[in-house]
Amino acid sequence: MGKNLNDIRADFPILDQQVNDEPLVYLDNAATTQKPKAVVEALTHYYYNDNANVHRGVHTLAERATEDFEAAREKVRAFINARSTKEVLFTRGTTTSLNWIAASYGEANITVGDEIVISYMEHHSNLVPWQQLALRKQATLKYIKMNADGTLDMADAQQQITDKTKIVAIAQVSNVLGVVNPIKELAKLAHQHGAVMVADGAQSLPNMPVDVQDLDCDFLAFSGHKMLGPTGIGGLYAKEDLLNAMEPIEFGGEMIDFVNLFDSSWSELPWKFEAGTPDISGAIGLGAAIDYLNQFGMAAVQEHEQKLVNYVLPKLLAIDGLTVYGPHDPAKHTGVIAFNLEGLHPHDLATGLDMEGVAVRAGHHCAQPLMKYLNVPATARASFYIYNTKADADRLVDSIVATKEFFKNGTI
Amino acid sequence: MALSKLDNLYRQVILDHSAHPHHHGHLQQATNEIELRNPTCGDVLQLEVAVADGKISDVAFSGDGCTISQASASMMTDAVIGKTPAEAEQMVQVFSEMIIGDKPNLDLTVLGDASILEGVAKFPARIKCATLAWKALNNALTGDDGKGMAHLLSSHEE
Numbered sequence: 082m083g084k085n086l087n088d089i090r091a092d093f094p095i096l097d098q099q100v101n102d103e104p105l106v107y108l109d110n111a112a113t114t115q116k117p118k119a120v121v122e123a124l125t126h127y128y129y130n131d132n133a134n135v136h137r138g139v140h141t142l143a144e145r146a147t148e149d150f151e152a153a154r155e156k157v158r159a160f161i162n163a164r165s166t167k168e169v170l171f172t173r174g175t176t177t178s179l180n181w182i183a184a185s186y187g188e189a190n191i192t193v194g195d196e197i198v199i200s201y202m203e204h205h206s207n208l209v210p211w212q213q214l215a216l217r218k219q220a221t222l223k224y225i226k227m228n229a230d231g232t233l234d235m236a237d238a239q240q241q242i243t244d245k246t247k248i249v250a251i252a253q254v255s256n257v258l259g260v261v262n263p264i265k266e267l268a269k270l271a272h273q274h275g276a277v278m279v280a281d282g283a284q285s286l287p288n289m290p291v292d293v294q295d296l297d298c299d300f301l302a303f304s305g306h307k308m309l310g311p312t313g314i315g316g317l318y319a320k321e322d323l324l325n326a327m328e329p330i331e332f333g334g335e336m337i338d339f340v341n342l343f344d345s346s347w348s349e350l351p352w353k354f355e356a357g358t359p360d361i362s363g364a365i366g367l368g369a370a371i372d373y374l375n376q377f378g379m380a381a382v383q384e385h386e387q388k389l390v391n392y393v394l395p396k397l398l399a400i401d402g403l404t405v406y407g408p409h410d411p412a413k414h415t416g417v418i419a420f421n422l423e424g425l426h427p428h429d430l431a432t433g434l435d436m437e438g439v440a441v442r443a444g445h446h447c448a449q450p451l452m453k454y455l456n457v458p459a460t461a462r463a464s465f466y467i468y469n470t471k472a473d474a475d476r477l478v479d480s481i482v483a484t485k486e487f488f489k490n491g492t493i
Numbered sequence: 494m495a496l497s498k499l500d501n502l503y504r505q506v507i508l509d510h511s512a513h514p515h516h517h518g519h520l521q522q523a524t525n526e527i528e529l530r531n532p533t534c535g536d537v538l539q540l541e542v543a544v545a546d547g548k549i550s551d552v553a554f555s556g557d558g559c560t561i562s563q564a565s566a567s568m569m570t571d572a573v574i575g576k577t578p579a580e581a582e583q584m585v586q587v588f589s590e591m592i593i594g595d596k597p598n599l600d601l602t603v604l605g606d607a608s609i610l611e612g613v614a615k616f617p618a619r620i621k622c623a624t625l626a627w628k629a630l631n632n633a634l635t636g637d638d639g640k641g642m643a644h645l646l647s648s649h650e651e
């Protein structure tokens with residue numbers, strides 16, 4: 082810890098550029114974050130010096146590659162405080178992790194009449210796998226409602242989670258509403274009814290300390306690219322006894338113990354689930370991203386974002402005609418802020434901001450049921466990360482106001 | 494200020510069409526109907542077309558979308574009424590070539606007001622917004638009965 086978050090922009094060369102003749106302000110971090118030099122250099126270093134396949138060679142490079150790959154797994158383990166690296170599987174990212182849970186645990190444990198409980202604010206990747214599982218098994222998919230401020234309605238959660246519930250799957254942090262959901266409380270509720278708790282950590286791992294033992298969730302899915310790591314790598318945490326009982330999703334090299342002509346046995350955890358050559362460089366890059374974040378500590382990362390939210394949210398709320406979704410109390414809002422300007426489609430707003438060099442997202446944010454729930458076709462969304470500053474927040478606010486004026490006054 | 498570049502995209506005619514779209518609503522008797530979605534942004538467009546005596550006698554659209562997609566739909570309806578389906582398909586062709594922006598000497602007169610959307614070519618992220626209505630027209634005209642096609646193309650519905 083100790084490195085100062087206020088002076089890290091030089092670590093991110095991509096931020097130093099002009100977009101549409103204006104200095105870039107990157108506020109699409111909930112989609113993917115930029116990568117520090119340390120991460121890009123870890124990839125280069127691996128390919129220039131250590132590249133070999135893992136777990137298969139006796140030669141020195143193979144040994145080094147395997148060591149680096151497994152060291153990255155240990156970094157992930159420590160980052161989320163899993164009990165052992167047996168509980169940490171490398172995947173392609175959150176989507177793959179959630180699909181694995183549905184395809185393996187879900188396939189084996191869900192039957193006719195069982196319930197799967199999710200919420201209206203889920204990303205499609207924590208919704209469609211459960212919806213399809215429910216359809217396959219004739220199970221019931223249930224949705225927990227939100228309170229008026231966008232926080233999860235825990236009274237409704239009490240109603241929806243019953244003794245028929247087998248799986249509860251909820252995002253720890255919403256990618257639209259910027260709320261933090263009480264995974265620990267939900268896990269307790271799920272366990273009281275004999276269900277497992279699946280946490281979608283895609284938006285929480287990058288932004289706050291996450292301790293899977295404290296949360297007591299059974300599964301946690303996340304993506305490396307949303308936390309400074311490369312695309313194509315992510316992880317699935319699961320409790321060891323669950324993983325032991327689960328069947329692998331894919332079969333092939335790396336995951337086997339003995340292969341006979343007509344049957345095979347699986348290798349130990351975590352390799353039992355990792356068939357084929359894994360994304361070795363991706364895992365190493367993710368390890369470097371975790372090292373980078375650990376220089377500050379996740380508490381400091383969270384505090385940095387909270388300061389920006391405290392600064393920008395009141396300014397956004399003060400813009401006439403601007404609606405902010407999710408809580409208006411900055412203390413309850415993470416650095417993901419979705420909004421709409423009255424009378425202007427979010428696409429037009431985002432194009433206006435882009436002309437000012439400000440990168441935000443516009444659309445349904447892979448949450449169509451949530452858009453329906455909010456009764457909007459789409460929203461704009463700004464999402465802040467560690468390298469963003471108050472000056473970035475000012476640029477956002479100023480360019481929203483300028484875009485609003487542009488469309489109010491018509492044009493040429 | 495870079496915002497001034499927006500003028501190239503949002504010309505006054507475009508803003509007018511979007512604020513007061515032509516042929517917005519529904520037809521009494523449509524011969525071809527389709528619903529198209531732009532899954533990346535959530536835009537939805539319903540298009541109804543009436544073909545009588547070999548000509549497009551009327552068109553109406555409804556749905557949700559941004560300034561560009563609404564203006565484009567409005568301009569498209571103005572441009573195609575009275576044309577034969579074959580002429581309309583030719584216009585779809587000209588419009589997509591214009592939007593792609595790699596043919597300098599295109600004759601855009603057939604497109605009417607819609608030719609002003611030429612500027613969208615410089616905003617690659619918005620090309621899909623401009624083409625949605627024209628794509629819908631094309632699919633409505635070429636689909637067997639429109640409805641069969643509509644069913645196929647609305648796979649993004651919940």
Ligand SMILES: Cc1ncc(COP(=O)(O)O)c(C=O)c1O
Nearest residue numbers: 174175176204206252256283304
């Ligand atoms: C809450 C949430 N869940 C899941 C995902 C899916 O992540 P990925 O596309 O990396 O698999 C995302 C990111 O888009 C997200 O924000």
